[in-house]
Amino acid sequence: MHHLTHDLLSPVPGVTRQLHSFHFGPRGQGKVYIQASLHADELPGMLVAWHLKQRLRDLHQQGLLQREVVLVPVANPVGLEQVLLDAPLGRFELHSGENFNRKFVDLSDSIGDQIEPRLSGDPEHNLALIRKYLRRGLEAHPAVTPLQAQRLTLQRLACDAELVLDLHCDFEAVEHLYTTPEAWPQVEPLARYLGAQASLLATDSGGQSFDECFSLVWWQLQQRFAKRFPIPLGCVAVTVELRGQADVNHELARQDCQAILDFLVHRGVITGQASPQPPLRYPATPLAAVEPLAAPRGGLLVFHAKPGQYLEPGQQVAEIIDPLNDQVTPVSTAHGGLLYARSVRRMATTGMVIAHVAGEQVCRSGYLLAN
DSSP states (O other): OEEEEEEOOOSSTTOOOEEEEEEESOTTSOEEEEEEOSSTTOOHHHHHHHHHHHHHHHHHHTTOBSSEEEEESOOOHHHHTOEETTEEOOSBOTTTOOBTTSOOOOOHHHHHHHHGGGOOSOHHHHHHHHHHHHHHHHHHSOOOSHHHHHHHHHHHHHTTOSEEEEEEEESEEOOEEEEOTTTHHHHHHHHHHHTOSEEEEOSOOSSOOHHHHHHHHHHHHHHHHTTTSOOOOOOEEEEEEEEETTOOOHHHHHHHHHHHHHHHHHTTSBOSOOOOOOOOSSOOEEGGGEEEEEOSSOEEEEESSOTTEEEOTTOEEEEEEOTTTOOEEEEEOSSOEEEEEEOSOSEEOTTOEEEEEEOSSOOOOSOOSOO
């Protein structure tokens, strides 16, 4: 195992920040990248990463790793220190107001211009060429704020990986994941091993999130050159939502750690016999078919449905109670589907999204992410 530290841009004199990466297995034979808690108040993944570190160290010592595995257990030291009046604020940077998991660098156009005269009919040549220029482009890209420096450091660590797993969680939720329709055939075994109850697919959900900054560059290059040159899918990227924020315990973390290791055995990253895949708990559905349920007015929020519950069209999910005028307002799903996440807050404000339902009927377009 190799432990590397990466100095980040200092916000003011006297303050230093670092990212830590742990590298297991042989270099130069393929790469897997796993990070946790990019939203710094989402901690189940950090515990899973800690368990992974122990297991990967043993696998490394036993010579059972066939590819390099890079692990970043704390992907957001900037957000981790943001605590205001005993409340962690790890989703948005307080200085800029930006979501930590948005606005990663998109180099697809510049890389495409550089590689066009060098592409060939050999997909393996093109694969290596794109990774080379992606690394080179990210190394040359400037960072003028601490947030940009953190984003770039993470991108540089992961840009040449064949598999990227970004470990998150929701507020109150069942296990679910996000990936692309193009990657789904390769990701489905991971969904099975994890017991994911929803798998949400979109090629471009908007916002240039961490997982999509890798999947999109390959997709965009494929769209540009597909008629002339073979461009493989060079990176399978997945955002894994490890239930809810309060689900930080060793039993669940060991379970999720083992599921990820089973998936890596399945992919040939770890030497061994792959475990049988469990049944898929819920079919993959379009992210554009997710119905966000919003509170039509403010008031006390009382849920009638729990994460993991399948809802029929028109079924009530919650009610909003105004304790002053005694008005009770039901909130129901229009399309039905799997309620996979809901808010932890119990005082709703007007327009606040209180839950998400994974349906099958496309009902949205454009920007598909939460704030």
